[in-house]
Amino acid sequence: MPASISLLEDLAANLSPGGLLTEAGDVAPYCTDWRGLFHGEACAVMRPADTAELARAVTICAAHGARIVPQGGNTGLCGGATPPDHGLNVVLVLSRLNRxxxxxxxxxxxxxxxxxxxxxxxxxxxxxxxxxxxxxxxxxxxxxxxxxxxxxxxxxxxxxxxxxxxxxxxxxxxxxxxxxxxxxxxxxxxxxxxxxxxxxxxxxxxxxxxxxxxxxxxKLAHTEVALCAVPDAGAALDLFAALRARDPMAVEAFEFMSGAGMALTCEMIPEVGWPLSETPGTSDYVLIELGTRDPSRDLRTLMEAVLEDTLDRGVVIDAVLAESETQSQGLWRLREEHTEAQKRAGASIKNDVSVPVPAIPELIARATAACEALCPGIRCVPFGHMGDGNIHFNLVQPADAAGADFLALSPSLMAAVNDVVRALNGSFSAEHGVGQLKTKMMPDWRGGTELALMRAIRTAFDPASRLNPGKVLPADPASSPKAG
Amino acid sequence: MPASISLLEDLAANLSPGGLLTEAGDVAPYCTDWRGLFHGEACAVMRPADTAELARAVTICAAHGARIVPQGGNTGLCGGATPPDHGLNVVLVLSRLNRxxxxxxxxxxxxxxxxxxxxxxxxxxxxxxxxxxxxxxxxxxxxxxxxxxxxxxxxxxxxxxxxxxxxxxxxxxxxxxxxxxxxxxxxxxxxxxxxxxxxxxxxxxxxxxxxxxxxxxxKLAHTEVALCAVPDAGAALDLFAALRARDPMAVEAFEFMSGAGMALTCEMIPEVGWPLSETPGTSDYVLIELGTRDPSRDLRTLMEAVLEDTLDRGVVIDAVLAESETQSQGLWRLREEHTEAQKRAGASIKNDVSVPVPAIPELIARATAACEALCPGIRCVPFGHMGDGNIHFNLVQPADAAGADFLALSPSLMAAVNDVVRALNGSFSAEHGVGQLKTKMMPDWRGGTELALMRAIRTAFDPASRLNPGKVLPADPASSPKAG
The missing domain is CATH 3.30.465.10 (Uridine Diphospho-n-acetylenolpyruvylglucosamine Reductase; domain 3)
Structure with missing residues (x-):
């Protein structure tokens, strides 16, 4: 009896009804990520009903030498929940542990x-x-x-x-x-x-x-949301400093959007509406949300004081404050639709990077220049979480180019962005993780003692590398997992 | 040539002047903690001048099989910076890395x-x-x-x-x-x-x-400090909830002091001054500090609103607000002198424990009852960081007892407190750590898979256990450090 058949029999005997999928058609959806970029193989999907059942199933997999690929909502962007394309793999779906x-x-x-x-x-x-x-x-x-x-x-x-x-x-x-x-x-x-x-x-x-x-x-008692036009990312940083100097704890969100990204969003998704008098894309933009739990506190005055001061100093060019929950949602939508707009504009390349917050203007300037040199007409759309140093430095194909030609430049464009990130002491993956997409970057960015210790920890926890194989750590060229 | 002599020669050759102490009289102060409760042995103290020198010294120690005991300010309470009393140990003092x-x-x-x-x-x-x-x-x-x-x-x-x-x-x-x-x-x-x-x-x-x-x-723009008399720890918790409901981010500190502890402090250190009309010890007490970075924000109104509401509801019996920085310091001193007051009152036993914040009143009630049953006349002085769940459940000898007799009860009294902590899903060391004092509690409290994984990590990082030996993890009874 092949290992996989006895494995499946043991799993079936220990999982409650509906807890094991083995038909190829049932298993297949769990072997690819939601964007369809990663594909793998698994002999089964297990859906335990609780921790005890899950633990027993893991013990059974261990006894059979089967590898386990845990999968949550399968919304990741780095293939971290997709099984490898070889070996005896079982996808472990957590969705029944939903209490x-x-x-x-x-x-x-x-x-x-x-x-x-x-x-x-x-x-x-x-x-x-x-x-x-x-x-x-x-x-x-x-x-x-x-x-x-x-x-x-x-x-x-x-x-x-x-x-x-x-x-x-x-x-x-x-x-x-x-x-x-x-x-x-x-x-x-x-x-x-x-x-x-x-x-x-x-x-x-x-x-x-x-x-x-x-x-x-x-719960927050109330919030204030504003969209501000700023001359550039440096001014956006000044605005952030002005808010933080007043009250860092009131800043619930501080999102940067480049002019290019905003112009693209308003062009591709015109129904988002545009609340400022200037043409979208004339400047860069910041979305601010302030919040408080003190019902007696007047955040509007704080927001207006900061905006007045920054308008006076030319740090802010123009600003609009939401007057209702609907208007707040409308301003947020301008930020949230950035991803969809980029999708509609053709082929795009995502770089989820972070740098120290003060280095963001330099990141944007240098990475934009490097990408434009490599691909004239490219649309650099840096946007995202300026307040925590995390910029999605996304790249959209030139309007007149073929998507495939643009994507062929992907390695050199990503390298160009990452070279700048590295020079600024940043990270090649701010919030999306490593998954299987970025394991090959680990030796270069997190190599030496750091990677050696990560490998040693992995070996200490899971000597046979059966938990989510092929993720986070690249294949080890050395026979010994411990640093020399 | 004994190992220690060649070790010292190698270290001396690699540390800058003044970087190595080997005379017994020079080494001795580094082999005991500041309270004089722990004593160990070391053949030398090394004081490297920078990271590179430190790393070389560690490599030399590794080559000689010497164990290293890092020591910061030597202010710990669990003997974590004191060397063992056997083996080839070197104390590593960091004080020259002071830039x-x-x-x-x-x-x-x-x-x-x-x-x-x-x-x-x-x-x-x-x-x-x-x-x-x-x-x-x-x-x-x-x-x-x-x-x-x-x-x-x-x-x-x-x-x-x-x-x-x-x-x-x-x-x-x-x-x-x-x-x-x-x-x-x-x-x-x-x-x-x-x-x-x-x-x-x-x-x-x-x-x-x-x-x-x-x-x-x-920097904070301004603060508000208040001392409140409350009927009991449950009321203190209600007061905390009232403040948090208004603005959790304004709460810079929320310190609980039992009536017994406050009475002892005012008795032993009368110069602290007593700002309330009731006799100290009549009730329990809370020290509140609110803070904001918004210069235009009115924290006094927030504090007064919460105190009015809680006074109306009987949650607070009486309160005094500091009207100046000097008064703020005076109120803080009532809290800070708790430790000194206990020292002056004779023998005492320290329990640095934490529980989920809502469980603090139950911790205090049950542990007090248990200790009083074991030692009539004992003075339980629970105080500390109620806002984060960390209570210093300190025990002071009965006024008329001999200190040594009281300390002989230490194991049973600490066990009594810890039994309550454990029943409430708390921790036997909230902020003081494990050091060498509490390693023996680890198997019982953090045993099974948790301790096995800690041991596996220790082995992965330091297979010969040469870094701060005997701390955190108890001696391993099993031959293999990995969990079965």
Whole structure:
């Protein structure tokens, strides 16, 4: 009997009904990412109903030498949840672990299973008068476990941090099927190594997150949203400094959009509406959201004071303040539709990079120049989370070029952007992770002692590399995983 | 030639003048902690002048099989910086790595070497118009490297987190003398395992922190400080909830003091002054500090609104607001002198524990009852960082007992407190760490998979256990360090 058949029999016997998919047509959707860029092979998909069932299934896979590819909402951008195209792989789907276990209104924490979507968790928090302050485009589909495994970021990092900062405790299943219980809702706990932090962002290679305690926040009493036209990214940074000097804790979001990106958005998606008098694309732009939990606090005055001062100094050219929730949403839509607009404009290349916040203007200037030199007519559309240093330095094909010709330049264009990022002490993956897309960059960017220690940790947790094989760490050229 | 002599010759040849102490009288002060509770042996003290010299010295120690005990300001409470009493040990003192390398006013970050004291770093931040928001009693002596190695906490964790949350990047030297460069001043960087977080709080057992990037904050524009009398810890928690509901980000500190502790403080140190009309000890107490960076914001109104509401509801019995900086310091002194007052009252036992914030009243009630049952006349003085769940559940001898008799009860009294902490899903060491004092608690509290993985990490980083031996992890009864 081949290994895979006895494996499937053992799994079937231990998973509750509906917990195992083995038909090729059922398995196939789990073997590719949502953009269709990555494809792999798996002999089955398992969908355990709870942690105990999951742990048993992992133990069975270990006994059969099968490799496990954990998959949350499958919304990642780096192929981190797609199985390899060879070997004995099983996709582990978390979607049945979808219970919101409890909400503590006093401690302002929430216990959730890994398969709960971010939107469901946000809604449950809201129903309890609280707020789960993580906001990403895929929040309707992305799951808590995947968000923790990839340390998701988004537009609120400037204020609340990434998923790491929101994760108070977690439970995970190891490569051997042991349950690691780190479910301690404590702000202070100095009792040994930070295994929780090691698991967060490890993309399923050190353990499978099955449950978490999320730190919530009280609901905001009110917000102020403004769209500002600024001469350039340097001015945007001045505006950020002016806001932070006044009250850094009021800044819920600070998003940069280049003129090129805004012009493209208004051209491709005209229904977004354009609220400023200047032609979109004449300058660069910033979207500001301020928020407070103090109902008596007057944020409008704070916003107006900062805008008056920056308008006087020429840091801001023009600005519009939302007068209603509908207007706030309209201003946010100008930011959110950037991705869709780029898609409609033809072939594009995504660079999810970060640099120290003060270096953002230099990043944009130098990377734009480098890309334009390589590909005349290219449309550089840097935009994103300026407040936390994370710019999506996306590249859209020239209007008159063939998409395939443009994509053929992808390696040299990405290298050009990354060379600038590196010179500025930045990161080649700010929030999207490494997955399988960027493993080959690890030796160059995180090599030497750092990569050697990561390999040693991987070996310590999972000597046979059965958890999410081929992700995060590149294949090891050396026989020994420990640094010399 | 014995190993230690050739080791010392090699070290002397590689350290700059004054970098090696070998005379018994010079070495002895480094072989005991400041309280004189722990004593060890070392053949030398090395004081390298920079990271390169330090790394070479570590490599030399590795070649000789010598063990290294990193020591910052030697202000720890768990013997984490004191060498073992056997074996070939060298104490590594960081105090010559005392440069404030740079401050970035735009990114609001600071690059410092590990031997800089917290007070020096705070002052440098202040001189740059910024704030390093970590505050602990030992800040004049404690060093940045030690604060990172122990993930120091203190009174501002409720608002800014622990040292972990303030550490944006770090540099460390591994057991083999390799330099691990994680000096990336990035808010988002998802490129592999969180080695930074693994090193933070590892108490020098995984690497020696040599340099760090600290996230600073803008200076506060103004603060409001109040001392409140509350009926009990449950009311203190209600007061905390009332403040947080209004604006959690305004709460810079929220410190609880039991009536017994306050009475003792006013009795032992009468010069602290007592600002309320009731007799000290009649009720429990809370010290609140609110802060804002918005100069136009009126925190006094917020404080008064919360106090009026809580006074109306009987949650607060009486309150005094500081009218000047001097008065603020006076109110803070009532909190800060708690430790000294306990010392003057005779023998005392310290329990640095944490529980989920909502469980604090139950912790105090149950642990007090348990201790009083074991030792009639005992003075339980729970106090500390209620806002982050960390209570110093200290125990002072009965007024009429002999100190030695009281200390003989120490194991049973600590066990009684810890049994309650455990039942409430808390931690036996909130901010003081494990050191050598609490390693024996690790198997019971952090055993099974968690301890097995910690041991596996230790082996991956330092197979011969030469970095700070005997700390954090208890001696391993099994031959293999990996979990079965």
């Amino acid at each position: 919101i276990v409890s909400i503590d209104p006093v401690g302002q924490t929430m216990v959730v299973e890994a398969g709960v979507t971010l939107a469901a968790a946000q809604n449950a928090a809201r129903d309890a008068g609280l707020m789960l302050p993580l906001s990403i485009a895929a929040e309707g589909t992305a799951q808590i476990g995947g968000l923790i495994a990839t340390n998701a970021g988004g537009t609120r990092t400037v204020r609340y941090g990434n998923m790491r900062e929101l994760t108070l405790g977690l439970e995970a299943v190891t490569a051997d099927g042991d349950v690691l219980d780190l479910m301690r809702p404590l702000r202070k706990d100095n009792t040994g190594y930070a295994l929780k932090h090691l698991l967060i962002g490890s993309e399923g290679t050190l353990g499978i997150v099955t449950r978490a305690i999320i730190q919530l926040q009280p | 404030i390398v740079s401050i970035d006013p735009v990114g609001q970050t600071m690059v410092v070497e590990a031997g800089v004291t917290l007070a020096a770093a705070q002052n440098a931040a202040r001189d740059a118009g910024l704030m390093l928001p970590l505050s602990i009693a030992a800040e004049g002596t404690a060093q940045i490297g030690g604060l990172i190695a122990t993930n120091a906490g203190g009174t501002r964790t409720v608002r800014y987190g622990n040292m972990r949350e303030l550490t944006l990047g770090l540099e460390a030297v591994t057991a083999d003398g390799d330099v691990l460069d994680l000096m990336r001043p990035l808010r988002k960087d998802n490129t592999g395992y969180a080695l930074k977080h693994l090193l933070i709080g590892s108490e020098g057992t995984l690497g020696i922190v040599t340099r760090a990037i600290i996230q600073l904050q803008p």
